[in-house]
Amino acid sequence: MPGRNGKVRVLLVGAKFGADLHMGGYARCRDLAEIVAICGRHSEQVQAIADKYGFSGFAVHDDYERAIAEVDCDVVDVCLPNYTHHDVAVAALRRGRDVIVEKPLATTTADAEEMVAAARAAGRHIYYAEDWFFAPALQRARALIAEGAIGTPLYIRAKENHSGSHSPYAQTIRYCGGGAMIHLGIHPMGFVLGLKENRWTDLVAMATGGLEHNLKHKALEGEDWATALLTFDDGTRALIEANYVTSGGMEDAVDVYGTEGVLHVDLSFSSPIRCFSVPGPSYTVEKAEVTTGWSNPVVDERYTFGSVDEIRHFMECCAADREPREGLRGEDGLEALRVVELAYRSAREKIWIRNEKMGQGG
Ligand SMILES: NC(=O)c1ccc[n+]([C@@H]2O[C@H](COP(=O)([O-])OP(=O)(O)OC[C@H]3O[C@@H](n4cnc5c(N)ncnc54)[C@H](O)[C@@H]3O)[C@@H](O)[C@H]2O)c1
Structure with a gap:
């Protein structure tokens, strides 16, 4: 072709x-x-x-x-x-x-x-x-997990947070689909689901309710803070976090706790460069409000983030x-979105949700 x-x-x-x-x-x-x-x-x-x-x-x-x-x-x-x-x-x-x-x-x-x-x-x-699947640090982390370096993973914590989207299309539910969880949390959600082959069994979530119910962004239709807890069929737990109340630059990070070790990946602030600047560099990391003082200017953002x-x-x-x-695959994007939608339902209705596709297991 x-x-x-x-x-x-x-x-x-x-x-x-x-x-x-x-x-x-x-x-x-x-x-x-x-x-x-x-x-x-x-x-x-x-x-x-x-x-x-x-x-x-x-x-x-x-x-x-x-x-x-x-x-x-x-x-x-x-x-x-x-x-x-x-x-x-x-x-x-x-x-x-x-x-x-x-x-x-x-x-x-x-x-x-x-x-x-x-x-x-x-x-x-x-x-x-x-x-996220192509971020070199996360590819290396997956390889370390696969070779048994931290034993069996028991608990995964993954997040994407920053101070608010630049895009006017991220401000309304019609254009965006929701708030921080669909726009940012879809990254850690998709990554963790992929890591665990979509075999989640239970889900419970909390989120601010949008507009005046938000912590900070009172004009944003979607939520500006959300978390989801997932259980997988092998017992692994995961916490997915997404919010727009984080100053200082975008936080993209994954922590994995295993039976024989622990692994921390910090995509945003792990640059080998430490810089102190009075005038401030033109750019340090995505969504950083200021660049003056101490910073970790990212080396190659397109490569680092995948x-x-x-x-x-x-x-x-x-x-x-x-x-x-x-x-x-399309099916994976669909599943990540389905879980985000169910997280919204869990938060709205204050309910615990079981994955019908996985039957009664877990
Ligand atoms: N992978 C990542 O980390 C990442 C980061 C940022 C954005 N994104 C995704 O990229 C996509 C685009 O977001 P963005 O940040 O570039 O948005 P943006 O607001 O910066 O730009 C949107 C562009 O689309 C145009 N547009 C809007 N509606 C249109 C329509 N109906 N037909 C033709 N053009 C239209 C606008 O004029 C504008 O030029 C989104 O799906 C977003 O989730 C991914």
Whole structure:
């Protein structure tokens, strides 16, 4: 299926923050992938993102329906806000294209189910872009767990927190699907579910109620603080945390407690650089409000947080017409979203939820 020069032909839909993450990956995957078209509402955003990573010779579109209908490509990379994922992906799948879909897979489980069904009907692949699986530190942590370095994992704690999304589309439930848990917590949720092969049995969650019920963000429709506790069928416990009340930069971290050891991964603040600056560097880490004083400027953010290896994996899968690794399939994105939705229900109704798919076990 790859194009005439043997490369996977990509139509990138979106030209802002999420698209920038993927462009950082494509920039280091030029041997395998070719950006044949970029679709963005604002041509200056399209040009800026292409210039930043040194891409040229692509077609420019401002309407994704026309782009999907007209662009001859192998894969459509969906980097638009959450509320569009379903429509863009289904249109592309029906056109016979594979799709890469940014997190969360959709804003509702019902939409995500339709996407997975559309992929099956078309015989095409959904590549669910959960970049945590490609963060080098988390890949190494998984390898350490697999070789038994900490014995049997008993308890996993995983979080993504920061001070609030930059995106206007993250402020309303219609556009985002919820608040911090769907927008940030979907990363630790997807990662932990993937680690445990989706074999969760029980779930209980708490969340602030949005707007005036929030801890800090009184204009945000979704919650600004949420936690979910999960039990897996082998007895492992997990705590997933997501909030918008964290100052000082994005916290992405995983702790795993095992029978014979413990493992701590800090993706955000583990840079080997310690810097004290009076004027402040231009950038240190995502969502840091200030950069003055002491900081840990991230070395290579696209690589550290997984986008680089993620795009390469998806291009290799596309070229070989195969499904991605576990945790990154459409079904995995659907399950992460289903659990987030159930967490919202648990928090709202103050109930403990059992996983019907796992029967009475656990
Ligand atoms: N993996 C990660 O760590 C990560 C980080 C940030 C964002 N994301 C994901 O990337 C996706 C995009 O988020 P973002 O941060 O780039 O958002 P953004 O608000 O920065 O940019 C959204 C862009 O989409 C355009 N847009 C909005 N609705 C549109 C429509 N109907 N048709 C065409 N264009 C439309 C806007 O004009 C804007 O250019 C989201 O799904 C988000 O969850 C992932």
